[in-house]
Amino acid sequence: MNILYDERVDGALPDVDLPALLKALRNALPDLTILHRAEDLKPYECDGLCAYRTVPLLVVLPERLEQVQTLLQLCHQRGVPVVARGAGTGLSGGALPLAKGILLVMARFNRILEINPEGRFARVQPGVRNLSISQAAAPYGLYYAPDPSSQIACSIGGNVAENAGGVHCLKYGLTVHNLLKVEILTVEGERLTLGSDALDSPGFDLLALFTGSEGMLGIVTEVTVKLLPKPQVARVLLASFDCVEDAGRAVAEIIGAGIIPGGLEMMDNLAIRAAEDFIHAGYPVDAAAILLCELDGVEADVHDDCERVAAVLTQAGAREVRLACDEAERARFWAGRKNAFPAVGRISPDYYCMDGTIPRRELPRVLKGISALSEQYGLRVANVFHAGDGNMHPLILFDANLPGELERAEAIGGKILELCVAVGGSITGEHGVGREKINQMCAQFNSDEITLFHAVKAAFDPQGLLNPGKNIPTLHRCAEFGAMHVHHGQLPFPNLERF
């Protein structure tokens, strides 16, 4: 299979004297697990975005804080770059290794340190899986709200690094809204606490700054998350539409009616058919689009909201609105949505998942635009997304073994993101920028803004050793990429008016 490789990042890094580095590491950290043989390194060559691959110089698997601290100090002294990795489920290549850098795998930090039902928080190590926090809190009637579709595998350290979202983030917020405190190690190996047990912290809000910073500002060593009481009741409505744009309009109208659903998801026909084939969720395979709308809270409230939402959906042109009749059907409705990505994987040799966010009112127009791009590039696009948030996940279907298809998939993906920016949206909702969207950052931000990002990065990491080549492009790269800066739609997307 073809892969995308960007030689500019690794090319710009200084060479590392590997034998000397290995020796120094083994001297300083005799009990640290270090992988250095080609066959041991290979499994780490990519994260969840496997279109980009680089075999790392070394992989280390520490188990104790002091090991990470010593490692960072050593790398800092020697000017060796470090890329942190959690479970490796990220979808933007945020944990893509460097050929001249160490991959720091935090997976062994997998202990839940405290579940505090009174204070409604959980204190956990970064390698703890997202779902296992909710499982540990369940006996107290509590849970951790952000629920990326990968929650069975992804770890909380990675969630912090990417400011992960999920189906329920519309109502309950992103990772950043559900954190109390993060312990980090700086690039120099200093321990810092960002945030506090109290509601607000004095000084600059470094916790929010750090959340979503994609491993560029420090290494997460402990996370204190907020826990929420489980809603008494949750119900799901499934609405079918004959026209995708109508479904998009319905989303804006539900929110406009003053209802904030627990989840509000949309799938188009291609995604519906793939999911139905795979999961047998009971979706109408002839619908142009479906909306799944979950309402949660206390019984009376949910009952009223279901009626109001059903009325809005019908008014917006839904040809059918079904309420999941029991918990089993509700679970099936969600299983179809949560497995939409692998389901699409079954109907195409490869797919490429995008993650743009747009103002909700622009949904109909952007859906039309994607459909036009799909025709223009000759690649199928399935749409599955967090509609309530305006967070789209177009899945571009392609075959990497056909010459040029991967590059065409990347090109249409870039165009879709630029379209998102042109209508006032952003190039990522919850997957992060990573290596994948670094060129599109040049479309999102102007050079003053990018310069400021670099200055903030330098405040934490003046040598640029933490995860270089991700998230924030150099101005040089932007010039090379030749991107129009389309922020605020001042420079309109070509033919935007057509959609």
Added chain:
Amino acid sequence: MNILYDERVDGALPDVDLPALLKALRNALPDLTILHRAEDLKPYECDGLCAYRTVPLLVVLPERLEQVQTLLQLCHQRGVPVVARGAGTGLSGGALPLAKGILLVMARFNRILEINPEGRFARVQPGVRNLSISQAAAPYGLYYAPDPSSQIACSIGGNVAENAGGVHCLKYGLTVHNLLKVEILTVEGERLTLGSDALDSPGFDLLALFTGSEGMLGIVTEVTVKLLPKPQVARVLLASFDCVEDAGRAVAEIIGAGIIPGGLEMMDNLAIRAAEDFIHAGYPVDAAAILLCELDGVEADVHDDCERVAAVLTQAGAREVRLACDEAERARFWAGRKNAFPAVGRISPDYYCMDGTIPRRELPRVLKGISALSEQYGLRVANVFHAGDGNMHPLILFDANLPGELERAEAIGGKILELCVAVGGSITGEHGVGREKINQMCAQFNSDEITLFHAVKAAFDPQGLLNPGKNIPTLHRCAEFGAMHVHHGQLPFPNLERF
């Protein structure tokens, strides 16, 4: 009246050639309102914290963005410090002027630019008053949630600078949680947009970093806030206690029961009596403490929650629980609380309002500690606070005309804040650090953390021209202050065990 003056900040600043600066300003900005005569400057010598006063070098009152831009460019070239000020209602001296700096008053930027009911946001200039946003949104059934007690006067630019809170922030979040986007000018006069219309933004979360940065990172020129639908119903319970600690415990138990009230406020006997005398709210003047608990949402939900909260309160030792029988009584209950500060002002020549935040479970212990400190220092302390948030507002009563009382008030205030830090809390909840709590920052943070704050500040403002001497202490000051770093309670507050 005595005032507190800290000559270290102004002393460290370079002298300014006032005639030359005035001439340059008038040349570059012929239509800018500039105040320079002593009698015109005097009204600006303090913000809402009048214990600190400094007459500014100059006051400017721009009306257009381009004026602010040119002013900043000019000050940047000449190395003249700039302090931004909104309505001047801040309670931590965040807008305290500098004798060698320009006070930039943003009050004339007072236009509401857009109320967008579909997108549920309002776009406003920074000088727009907090309450007037909700008033403008009211015809659409929407409102802006954060409600500082000063909301009738305070402006949104200041709310952003201080990350302002209020009675309803327990349920609806602080300012940072209710912002979509902020337009700023950098110290060099460059226009930047932080945040976006979409749910999340790529790159570092500079919007969150900027919010609460107390005028040290840039000047707010436009704010886009989220609007929420008004709750259908709101009810208030008033519970009376014979013992302050029981009331503190009841707070933790309400939250522990899985209920998040719209507001959960506590007042102790001194505050109750002062408020009752002033407002005739119907408070029980013989109670040791009262709790006000507001529940909002849909009818059925609120009805259930009222019953559950009443049961928890009774169980926790409340001698009486009253439900406000109608909207008029509900308004009276809140009027007593919202006017508690001026009410205390009627029973003491001066008072000093603190703003510590503690984990809720520590409320009983900290209340005991404050009472012990009150006795030790011989000053009365009234407690009025956002109990649900753990955000305390002890009001220290004193008479500035009696020698030494102001200094004693400042000293006990410092001790109360250090007590908050020692139990795992923080030195500010919603009023900010400003000039007032700059020494206590040394107790809250270690030198690595403070160094990082300075590095972040330098990323935005390398010369340190924006609001110098506020928010982040120099390491030199911390050494001078001789503060123990008590973060995480590692170095316990002396005698903490006693409380």
